Amino acid sequence: MGYRIIDRESYYRKDVFRHFSEDCKCSVSMTARIDATELYEYSRSTGTRFYINFLYILSKVLNSREDYRLGYKWQTDELICWDVINPTQYVFHEDTETCSPVYSFYHEDYDVFYRNALADIESAKADRGYRLDAAGHPNWFDASYISWLSYDSMNIELPDGYIYLAPIVNWGRFREEGGRLMMPVTVRMNHAAADGFLIANVFRLLEKEMKQFCKILPS
Secondary structure, three states, rough: OOOEEEEOOOOHHHHHHHHHOOOOOOEEEEEEEEEHHHHHHHHHOOOOHHHHHHHHHHHHHHHHHHHHHHHEEOOOOEEEEEEOEEEEEEEEEEEOOOEEEOOOOOOHHHHHHHHHHHHHHHHHHHHHOOOOOOOOOOEEEHHHHOOOOOOOOOOOOOOOOOOOOOOEEEEEEOOEEEOOEEEEEEEEEEOOOOOOHHHHHHHHHHHHHHHHHHHOOOO
């Protein structure tokens, strides 16, 4: 859980951060459809899970820029940047219609990440508890797949005045549009940490990394 403290006086977004963490506390959610065709075809041809492949790419994207790794330590009123952030994924239990949070570690090595994430999922299926522990996992971001719907918009609200800087990302079922598989993705970030450019950039990076992922990994 390594991190560095950001000097707010030299922080390049210091005025924006102050305004949206003091004067106008709010968040921004943006939904867009991204082309998942190549990643779906790659996953099918390699016998790997599309879900875990996308989770890996998402984790890689959010770790690629400091803006997405920001955190706030309310105990000391410090703005920090985590060395790495990890995904909190979820397992849905069909029989009880409940879910279990799963804390997975991001690893840059795809094979290591895939193997560990798969084991985490199987362990959560057996355990079935709702063991949410945000305090014990401060550098985790929320990554949730809404498998029942290819939605058009989504909004996530957090308590007013609560400075929560980690990204919250949801994605739904893809649907065919013009011969391509388009998948809805929603990115929620605190406005103190990100504006329209930074949030839109997540979608751009996702599509870029998805193409690169399918190109460089062996089929």
